[in-house]
Amino acid sequence: MPLLQGGTCEGEADGVTRASRARRLVTGAMYGGGGLGIAGAALVGLLRHEARDARRTIEVRRAPADPPNGNGRYGSGRGRPIVLAMLGDSSAVGLGVHRAEQTPGVLIASALTELAERPVRFVRLAGTGATSARLAAQVELALAEEPDVAVIMIGANDVTNRARPADSVRNLAEAVRVLVAAGCQVVVGTCPDLGTIRPIRQPLRVLARRWSRQLAAAQTIAVVAEGGRTVSLGSVLGPKFATDRELFSSDEFHPSAAGYAAAAAVLLPSVADAVGVWPAAADRGLRMRRDTVRPVAQAAARAAGRTGTEVQATDVRGEETGPRGPWARLRRRRPPAIAAPGGTARPAASGDPAEPPTGE
Numbered sequence: 409m410p411l412l413q414g415g416t417c418e419g420e421a422d423g424v425t426r427a428s429r430a431r432r433l434v435t436g437a438m439y440g441g442g443g444l445g446i447a448g449a450a451l452v453g454l455l456r457h458e459a460r461d462a463r464r465t466i467e468v469r470r471a472p473a474d475p476p477n478g479n480g481r482y483g484s485g486r487g488r489p490i491v492l493a494m495l496g497d498s499s500a501v502g503l504g505v506h507r508a509e510q511t512p513g514v515l516i517a518s519a520l521t522e523l524a525e526r527p528v529r530f531v532r533l534a535g536t537g538a539t540s541a542r543l544a545a546q547v548e549l550a551l552a553e554e555p556d557v558a559v560i561m562i563g564a565n566d567v568t569n570r571a572r573p574a575d576s577v578r579n580l581a582e583a584v585r586v587l588v589a590a591g592c593q594v595v596v597g598t599c600p601d602l603g604t605i606r607p608i609r610q611p612l613r614v615l616a617r618r619w620s621r622q623l624a625a626a627q628t629i630a631v632v633a634e635g636g637r638t639v640s641l642g643s644v645l646g647p648k649f650a651t652d653r654e655l656f657s658s659d660e661f662h663p664s665a666a667g668y669a670a671a672a673a674v675l676l677p678s679v680a681d682a683v684g685v686w687p688a689a690a691d692r693g694l695r696m697r698r699d700t701v702r703p704v705a706q707a708a709a710r711a712a713g714r715t716g717t718e719v720q721a722t723d724v725r726g727e728e729t730g731p732r733g734p735w736a737r738l739r740r741r742r743p744p745a746i747a748a749p750g751g752t753a754r755p756a757a758s759g760d761p762a763e764p765p766t767g768e
Contacts, residue, residue, distance in 0.1 A: 474501050477532040478508030483521030489529040490683055492517050493550040493592075495543060495583070496561035499600065499641075500534035502668055509749045510665040515672035516559065516679055519746060523676075524685040531555070539565045540579035547583045555592045557682050559675060560584075561641070563599025563627060567619050573626060581630040593682035594636035597675055598624035598712070601642040621712045628708035628719050632736055637720040639678050640711045641671060665749065673743040674716035691741060700739070703732035716743055 481489060494500050494513035502511025509518070517530040531553050533546045540562050550558055560583065566576040584594050602616035621642055628638040663671065680686035701722055702710070711717035722737040724730060 474498075474503055474536055475505050475511055476508040478511055478514040478517075479531050481527050481529050482514075482517045483524075483527040485521065485524070485526045487526040489527040490520065490524055490557070491529045491531070491553055491555045492520065492679070493553055493555040493558040494530070494532045494534050494561075495546045495550060495558055496534040496597075497538040497563075497565050498534075498536040499564065499597075499663070499671070500559070500561040501532065501536050503536050504663060505665045505668060507665075507749060510668060512561070512668045512672045512675070513559065515669060515746055516676055519672070519676050519744065520680060520683075520685070523680050523687070524683070526685075529553075534561070537565060538562070539569055539571050540576040540583075541571070543579055543583035547586050550587065550592075551590055554590075555587075557593040557595065557679055558587050559595050559597065559679060561597040561671075563620065563623050564602060567599065567602055567616065567623060573619075573623055576623065577626045577630045580627055581634050584631050584634040584636040588635040594631070594634075595675060595678045595682055596627060596631045596636055596638045597641045597671065598627045598638050599642065625705075625708040625712040628711055629704050632704050632708075632719055632721050633734065635721070637678055637682065637718055638708075638711065639675055640714060640717045640719075641674065642712055669746045673746040676744060676746070677741040678718045686741075690744075691739075701735055701737050703730060704734045704736040705732070707736040707738050711738060714740065716740060 483489075492513070494516075498504075500512065502508075502513070505511060508514050511532075513530055513532050513534075517528045521528040531550075533549050535542060535546070538546070543560070543562065560580070562580060563576070565571075566573070580596070584596065587594050599620045602620040624640065624642050628640075631638050677686055677690070701724060704719070704721070707719050711719050718739040718741065719736050720739070721728065722735050724735050728734055
């Protein structure tokens with residue numbers, strides 16, 4: 409959890425302010441700045457005390473072990489398997505559930521093989537407790553698997569472990585840069601909204617929401633600049649989680665099986681589109697507003713507070729950059745229905761269920 413910074417109020421109305429803040433974080437990541445200011449010592453002390461209390465509560469209730477990784481081959485279609493790598497922190501691991509098929513990576517792999525009508529080879533390289541600083545090691549392992557697409561879910565631990573935002577953004581940008589240079593498509597689920605975590609009390613909860621959304625916006629700018637795309641998880645794991653406690657696991661910090669299914673459903677369209685198997689018919693009928701193409705900083709700020717918004721680089725009349733910076737396209741695809749194993753059957757796509765993995 410970073411120290412309190414001076415600044416403006418967070419909310420949908422201050423998208424320009426959030427965009428400016430995100431730009432400063434990315435600039436700091438590139439040029440070595442990005443430090444946070446300190447508010448009053450008494451308030452900082454209170455926040456640290458609340459952070460320690462929240463961490464103790466979460467650790468006491470946390471699942472004792474990670475779920476099985478689910479690594480292996482899914483589906484039985486013809487053709488070379490699509491290689492899907494899962495990187496990031498405990499949200500990418502699926503901490504809080506007990507079965508591999510309940511984790512977000514396996515849920516995405518199972519649905520992806522149906523969409524592609526090809527097998528998918530899944531490998532999980534994420535680690536519980538990981539911050540963006542650990543992405544470099546995960547990327548090195550991923551390159552050996554020659555992935556077609558990598559999903560990265562990262563950011564929450566950077567906030568709770570007081571990592572400098574500029575360092576977090578720089579580390580993520582470098583990970584995306586290396587993967588893209590190797591020919592891998594990259595989809596990043598940005599920092600979730602930590603303002604919904606029940607063990608975090610006020611005023612820390614309000615600040616956690618602000619910090620996590622600012623980091624999510626900065627992540628988007630950096631990822632798009634390096635050739636990846638982002639999907640906002642903030643509001644997926646935000647308002648919906650705030651009203652439906654069944655989406656949390658027992659520690660009230662990590663998602664439950666139903667929560668991971670909701671996150672996987674939001675990520676799946678972007679993952680499928682990245683490897684060219686998302687059906688065009690699925691996007692028909694979606695209203696395309698004039699503001700779906702914006703300067704990337706504004707796009708990032710808007711996406712940080714909107715459920716499942718994808719941000720990707722684009723051009724306007726052949727130009728990749730406008731007077732306010734690079735152009736980016738926002739998309740809000742209709743997520744497929746993915747049910748957690750054991751829940752109500754709602755297939756993510758038509759077709760037969762994926763075969764169980766042949767690996768571990």
